[in-house]
Amino acid sequence: MDTIMHVSHLKKKYQTLEVLKDVSFDVKKGEIFGILGMNGAGKTTILECLEGFLKYDVGQIEIHGQIGIQLQSSALPAYMKVKEAMKLFSKWKHAQLDEEIVKTLGIEEIADQTYRELSTGQQRRLHLALALMGHPDLLFLDEPTAGLDVAGRRALHENIIQCQKQGMTIVLTSHDMNEVESLCDRIGILRQGKMAFIGTVEELAKQLGRYYYIKVNSQEGEKVYTTQHIQQTLMQICQDYQKQDLDILDMTVNRGTLEQHFLEVARRNEI
Structure with missing residues (x-):
């Protein structure tokens, strides 16, 4: 399987605090890769470096293809209609959203609603739709189902799996271990700024099965x-x-x- 993202010896320091300490890993084309870590492990920092929001000090990040990003905390103007947001992002990205994705995410049903009228689940689906504009090769999802109820999580999981079936590679972070186990092909666990484990959930269980x-x-x-x-x-x-x-x-x-x-x-x- 080809590599779509290669991270090599990444380091990041805030003044005297070293947050990322020589982090290296690959993400394979077509997989869902989960980045896990306790608070303060460097998860947010590495994600912002990968997405291009934060400059790292040392190392190299290679991404082969276009990216899409769904942030954990994001919002649109309260009185902007969904169809207006879609049109605006379409102009920014010089791309149209795939009709199948529009249908799958239920965007047509909420097109005339303003952002403030949407439920949390509908807002999440809209954010995902905007991230998918232009059909990116690599999609970053930061806590994609945070704040959703059981039905909302299940629906969004189906959307994420559908994106993978359409050939996208996905990097996600989540505190929901059931979500990680059901969605991710491989995971990376950050501990104090280093990758303490990279592999499948099954490989992790085998290594720790002696406990x-x-x-x-x-x-x-x-x-x-x-x-x-x-x-x-x-x-x-x-x-x-x-x-x-x-x-x-x-x-x-x-x-x-x-x-x-x-x-x-x-x-x-x-x-």
């Missing part, structure tokens, strides 16, 4: 323990709770979810 995750519910609430030595840890937990005179109301043991694997990587050294 057990124990969730314990008691009168004091829920606690989660991570261990490689299940028997010893279970015995220790029972002893600790007994000493504190706490009843264990419920206990579950598993090999971990994507969210647990993500936290395991994000909070410790590279794997």
Whole structure:
């Protein structure tokens, strides 16, 4: 599979604070690549560098093709009609929106509404439509479903998958691990300004499969323990709770979810 974006030894510093520390990765043509990271890991900074909004200090970014961007926080004039926004962006980009995309996103149904009249989900669909103007080769989506209800998220997921089927490559950020797992072909996890993991969700699970995750519910609430030595840890937990005179109301043991694997990587050294 061809590479559509190549990032090599990227570094970015704010005064004395080094936010990106020698970040390198590739995005393959036609894939959905998710960039994950805890707050402060450098996720926003690297995305702004990739999109061209922020100048980086050292390194190289190569993008083969045109890009489209849907920002997490964006807005249009309150009394601008949807059809006026579409016409304006069409002139800016010297391009028309594909009729199939217009139909899929339901833009015709809201064409005569003003921006302030749109629901959050409709605004998100409009932002996506504007980002898709000119059929970009690479689409950046920053928290695309933030603030949407279940139905809105499901609908937008279908739109994103449809974009991929039409040949677009997508780079997205999200705090929703279910969203990442269902949409992304590969993920990159940032930890303290470095890529701590790059690969598929399945590859991440295999690398961390040696760990057990124990969730314990008691009168004091829920606690989660991570261990490689299940028997010893279970015995220790029972002893600790007994000493504190706490009843264990419920206990579950598993090999971990994507969210647990993500936290395991994000909070410790590279794997």
